Amino acid sequence: MRVLRILLEKEFRQIFRNPAILRLIFIMPVIQLLVLPLAADYEVKDINIAVVDQDHSSYSRQLTNKISASKYFNLVEYTNSYDEAIRGVEKDEADVVLQIPASFEKDLVKEDKAQLFMALNAINGVKANLGGVYLRSIINDFNGEVRLEWLQLPRFNPQPMIQISSINWFNPLLNYQFFMVPGILVILVTMVGSFLAALNIVKEKEIGTIEQINVTPIRKHQFILGKLIPFWVLGLVVLSIGLLLARVFYGIIPEGSLFTIYIFALVYLLSVLGLGLLISTYTETQQQAMLISFFIIMIFILLGGLYTSIDSMPYWAQIFTKFNPVTYFIEVMRMVVLKGSSLYDIRYHLLIVTGFGIILNGWAVINYKKRS
Amino acid sequence: MSNTAAISVSDLTKQFGDFTAVDAITFDVKQGEIFGFLGANGAGKTTAMRMLCGLSLPTSGKANVAGFDLYKESEKIKKNIGYMSQKFSLYEDLTIRENNRFYGGIYGLTDQQIKEKTQFMLKHLHLESKADTLVKALPLGWKQKLSFSVSMIHDPKIVFLDEPTGGVDPITRREFWTMIYEAAHRGTTVFVTTHYMDEAEYCDRVSIMVDGKIEALDTPAALTKQFNAKGMAEVFVQLARKAKRSDN
Numbered sequence: 001m002r003v004l005r006i007l008l009e010k011e012f013r014q015i016f017r018n019p020a021i022l023r024l025i026f027i028m029p030v031i032q033l034l035v036l037p038l039a040a041d042y043e044v045k046d047i048n049i050a051v052v053d054q055d056h057s058s059y060s061r062q063l064t065n066k067i068s069a070s071k072y073f074n075l076v077e078y079t080n081s082y083d084e085a086i087r088g089v090e091k092d093e094a095d096v097v098l099q100i101p102a103s104f105e106k107d108l109v110k111e112d113k114a115q116l117f118m119a120l121n122a123i124n125g126v127k128a129n130l131g132g133v134y135l136r137s138i139i140n141d142f143n144g145e146v147r148l149e150w151l152q153l154p155r156f157n158p159q160p161m162i163q164i165s166s167i168n169w170f171n172p173l174l175n176y177q178f179f180m181v182p183g184i185l186v187i188l189v190t191m192v193g194s195f196l197a198a199l200n201i202v203k204e205k206e207i208g209t210i211e212q213i214n215v216t217p218i219r220k221h222q223f224i225l226g227k228l229i230p231f232w233v234l235g236l237v238v239l240s241i242g243l244l245l246a247r248v249f250y251g252i253i254p255e256g257s258l259f260t261i262y263i264f265a266l267v268y269l270l271s272v273l274g275l276g277l278l279i280s281t282y283t284e285t286q287q288q289a290m291l292i293s294f295f296i297i298m299i300f301i302l303l304g305g306l307y308t309s310i311d312s313m314p315y316w317a318q319i320f321t322k323f324n325p326v327t328y329f330i331e332v333m334r335m336v337v338l339k340g341s342s343l344y345d346i347r348y349h350l351l352i353v354t355g356f357g358i359i360l361n362g363w364a365v366i367n368y369k370k371r372s
Numbered sequence: 373m374s375n376t377a378a379i380s381v382s383d384l385t386k387q388f389g390d391f392t393a394v395d396a397i398t399f400d401v402k403q404g405e406i407f408g409f410l411g412a413n414g415a416g417k418t419t420a421m422r423m424l425c426g427l428s429l430p431t432s433g434k435a436n437v438a439g440f441d442l443y444k445e446s447e448k449i450k451k452n453i454g455y456m457s458q459k460f461s462l463y464e465d466l467t468i469r470e471n472n473r474f475y476g477g478i479y480g481l482t483d484q485q486i487k488e489k490t491q492f493m494l495k496h497l498h499l500e501s502k503a504d505t506l507v508k509a510l511p512l513g514w515k516q517k518l519s520f521s522v523s524m525i526h527d528p529k530i531v532f533l534d535e536p537t538g539g540v541d542p543i544t545r546r547e548f549w550t551m552i553y554e555a556a557h558r559g560t561t562v563f564v565t566t567h568y569m570d571e572a573e574y575c576d577r578v579s580i581m582v583d584g585k586i587e588a589l590d591t592p593a594a595l596t597k598q599f600n601a602k603g604m605a606e607v608f609v610q611l612a613r614k615a616k617r618s619d620n
Contacts, residue, residue, distance in 0.1 A: 371446060
C-alpha cells in the first residue's frame, strides 16, 4: 500500500506540474461541449431552392410562397427556365430545383391530378435527402389545403386521407442537443482517459526512467495501479465538468440519478484506461502510442452509435459494436439522462463493461514486462 | 574483502535473433571490489549488465547475483542492487527531495529513513540549497552524482554503473570516483563500465570485452604487464583492434 501511495504522489505531482495536461483537462470539455453540439447538428436548415415556375398561375404562386415561408428553405431563384436553375445547382448556389410545369393549375383543376418535378443536388447526401423529404411534405400539405378548399365544391370526389400524429417520448421537443450532449460527453471522457493513459507509460520508456523502475523490486500490478488511478480521477473530473456544463448551458438535468452515471463511469473508465495502458505496453514511443490510440478510438467513436444509429448498421458492424465499450456508455448515458434508467436497468451494460475492464487491465499487467 | 563472490557468472549468453550480443561470458566479482567492465562500443557491456540487473533475460548460462539465482530470484536480486543507467533516469520534473522520496519509497524505506538519507546526501553533495529545485535545472555533473546517490539510496550490496561519467568534466569525474571509493569502502561491490582508461586504472580488477566475449580479466597492473604495455589504454587498444563488429 505504501508503495502505491508513493507512486500516486509522484504521478499527481507530475500531472500538476504539466500545464499541457491541465489545459487539456479543463479546456477540452468546454470547447467540445459548447461548440460541437451547436455545430454538429443533423437538422438541415437553409436549403437553397430554385423554383422553375412555368405555370405562373395562382396555385403555382401559392405553392412557391408556402415553400419560401418554411424555415427550411431559402428561395434563391424564381425563374421560368429549367436550364437556368440547373446552372444555379452547378454553381452550388441551389441545392434543390422544383419545376412547376406550364399546365400545373389546369391539370390540377380539370383532371384532379398534376405533376411536379424535383431535382436534388446529391453532393451533400444528407442535405439532398432531407431536402427532398421536407419538400415532399410541404407539397403534401399544399395538396391537403387545396382539397380543403374544394371540399365545398359539389364535384369533389372524397378520397380518404390518413393523418398521422405522433409524440416523441423521452425527448418531447426532439431537442437535438439532449440527444447529442450526453454522447459527446462520453467521447470526451473516452479520449481524455485513453490518450493520457497510453502516453504516460510510454513517456517513461522514452525518457528512460522505466529502466530505473524495472530495476527496483516494485510489483507489476502496483506499477499499473499507480498509473491507472490518477487518470481515473482525471476522467471523473472531466465528466463532472461536462455534466455541469450540460446543465448550465443546455439545461440538461439527468432524469436518472447522478449516482448511476458515476458508478457506470467508474467502471467504464477502468476499461478505457486499461486500453490505453495496454497500448502503452506494446509501443516504444509516444508517437506510436498516439497514432494507435487515435486509430482505435476513432473506430470506437464512429461505430459507437453517436453519429449513426447502430440499428441501421450492417450486421457485421452491429456485432462489432457489442465489443465497443463506447457503445455501452453512450447507451447508458442516454438511458439515464433522458429516460431516468436506474442501476438495475443498466445492469447488463455494467457487467459487460466490467468484463472489458478486467480483460484489458489484466492483459496490460501481463504484457508489461520488467525483464525483456 | 571476503572471498565469497558478489557476482558469479558462467557461460552467460544473450542472443537477439542471429546476433550473439554476449557470448558465453564467465567471471566472478568479489565482494567489496571495484570491478571495471571495459569494452568498445557494441562489445556487449550494457547487454551483460542489463542481464545481471534483471532487466534482460539471458538466452543461456548461469548467474548468481548477491547470492540469488538470476532466473528464479530476480526480484530478490533487485532489492539488493542499485543501477545507474547510461541514460539519465531521475525525474526531471520532480525536485531532488521528491526523487529521493519516490525511489526510497519504492525500495520500501520508511519516511524517517528517507529523510535521513536525503539529509545526508544533500550535505555530502553540497546540494542543501537545491533540495527543492527541479532536477532539470541542475547541471549534468550534479545530475550524475545525484543519480549515483539515488541508486544507492537503499544501501545495496552491489551497484551497477553504466558509463556513469560519460560527458562529465574532469573535476566532476574525480569527485565521482571519490564517491565510488567511498561506496566500496563501506563494503558495496561496484560494477562499472567506462571508456576512460584512467578510470580503468582506479579499478581493483578489470575485464575487457571484445565482440561479446571476455578477452582479458585481471588487475590493471597485471594486465599491463601481460600485454607488455605502458598502461591500460594500450592494453585496450591492442585487444579492441581485433574486434570485427562495432556499432558505427
